[in-house]
Amino acid sequence: MTDSAPRRVRVRAPELIGKGGWLNTGGKQYSLADLRGRILVLDFWTFCCVNCLHVLDELRALEQKHRDTLVVIGVHSPKFVHEAEHEAVADAVERYGVEHPVLDDPELATWKQYAVRAWPTLVVVDPEGYVVAQHAGEGHVHAIERLVTELEAEHAAKGTLRRGGGPYVAPQPEPTDLRFPGRAVVLPSGNLLVSDTTRHQLVELAADGETVVRRIGQGSRGSTDSTWVRSRFNEPQGLALLPDGSVVVADTVSHRVRRFDPESGRTTTLAGTGFQWMRGDDTSGPAREVNLSSPWDVAWWEGKVWIAMAGVHQLWTYDPAEGTVRVAAGTANEGLVDGPAAEAWFAQPSGLAATPDRLWVADSETSALRWLDRDGVVHTAVGTGLFDFGHRDGRAGQALLQHPLGVTALADGSVAVSDTYNHALRRYDPATDEVTTLATDLREPSGAVLVGDDIVVVESARHRLTRLRLPAEAAGAGVHRTQCAPTEVAPGRLRLDVTFPAPAGQKLDTRYGPSTRLLVSATPPELLLTGAGAGAGPDLSRTLELNTAVPEGVLHVSAMAASCDDDSSVEYPACHVHRQDWDVPLILTESGADRLPLVQAGLGA
Secondary structure, X not given: OOOOOOOOOOEEOOOOOOOOEEEOOOXXXXXXXXHOOOEEEEEEEOOOOHHHHHHHHHHHHHHHHOOOOEEEEEEEOOOOHHHHOHHHHHHHHHHOOOOOXXXXXXXXXXXXXXXXXXXXXXXXXXXOOEEEEEEEOOOOHHHHHHHHHHHHHHHHHHOOOOOOOOOOOOOOOOOOOOOOEEEEEEOOOOOEEEEEHHHOEEEEEOOOOOOEEEEEOOOOEOOOOOOOOOOOEOOEEEEEEOOOOOEEEEEHHHOEEEEEOOOOOOEEEEEOOOOEOOOOOOOEEEHHHOOEOOEEEEEEEOOEEEEEEHHHOEEEEEEOOOOEEEEEEOOOOEOOEOEEHHHOEEOOEEEEEEEOOEEEEEEHHHOEEEEEEOOOEEEEEEOOOOOOOOOEOEEOOOOEOOOOOEXXXXXXXXXXXXXXXXXXXXXXXXXXXXXXXXXXXXXXXXXXXXXXXXXXXXEHHHOEEEEEEOOHXXXXXXXXXXXXXXXXXXXXEEEEEEEOOOOOOEEEOOOOOOOEEEEEEEEOHHHEEEOOEEEEEOOOEEEEEEOOOOOXXXXXXXXXXXXXXXXXXXXXXXXXXXXXXXXXXXXXOOOOEOEEEEEOOOOOO
């Protein structure tokens, strides 16, 4: 008898290796031999990538349907420096509700062994340990489901299929009021509304930013329009206050834009069908009849709701007067291209902020800050491309961000950027075309909102809101900048020591690691051979290497520290962030000093 079935190429699957180890396994480490007899789907992903997040959602139904024969293994393969941190991967696994084992592969060892070239990539391994399929991109789960069904029948007949429970072990939930919150807005009442992303809810907090007033939503995935008790959301992110006092919600994973009325407590759907937009779908029409794709943020500008449609790298609008949606900017190609809105390229636009003459955009995958003017032209203030990122202040053309998710308009016309993967709040001033750092040690800030002269930052990975005082140039108070007299220093190595004591009655806050951070740069940049950049540590000292070919310049130093009230009788002591900046003119001379001491003013003896 001739077998007419197509013969698959049999390639032995390489071992699963990752320096970061395994997550979602209860601490157990796995090898391919441990998984023999099961059908494996290896999902090569990175948590910055919206296409990877789409695949996580596509896989949920497949995992459920074939739970006794199929094991999905996430192989986390980082793009950004921050994504190589194990704690950040663990956070992302919880944040996005990943319910299968994940191998943390920060050095891309398994990625290279499987010759993966793109995020996301899915690899199917049969019960005997052979690779039988590989698909790059999203939208392949239906084909994989058919293959899994074939493999089940084939290996059941051969006796090589092993059924039963999988290796996934659910982590214990943490008892925090918020869990990976996304955005916050101030309600007309003065309370704060927060998108509590991982718990699929909105949470109304009192004006103190801590006391829970009520939770909106059942806390399970869904897109139910109903009262504040019965409604459901699916990883909500962006929020924007509308002129009538209601709040528009980017309900990201349900691919919908919703409206929440604080007065009645009801949630309704403004736009989206619940299905993800795919190429060939309508790009305009009645709002509830057009598919959307991972709306990440929303803003009210020019009489419309603007939508950062991260899933298709575009900006869309919802017109409340007509009840329609349409593409407003972007070609759906991923990249950084300025120009007329219809020709521009974005890369996962994730944050929006409106001023009278500009719509600001945090374009996350290009680590860029961009804006759309009232004439429909896209411009870039900070950022150069998909693979250029870092933490650098100075002229905007040379400054660097790392995967920013939020942008907030400030009173003076500048904007604050939630520089998410740098754990920092940055500021861009169009008047000077300069980028500065307002605060660091903010764990994955995803958004911020103005409250008086303060800015309240959504510290997503610390599950809280953090209130900071804005700098004087933006709001009339805050950062101290010290102008120093010219200082003679020796060429070569220079020891920088900053004295930064906690104020009386306070102590340095070391609950989340080092409480101090030092940021150093120079004009011209060539003055510093080594030692530039930001860094956290137990003290505020650094060894710099000065360029002997540059006879003089200005050293820019920013020192930051977090402190808390030192009162053991208070259960939740108030915490504070302090900062001082220095501009120190340096003159290089052989007889100069090899140490530069700086004392922070006003915080102690």
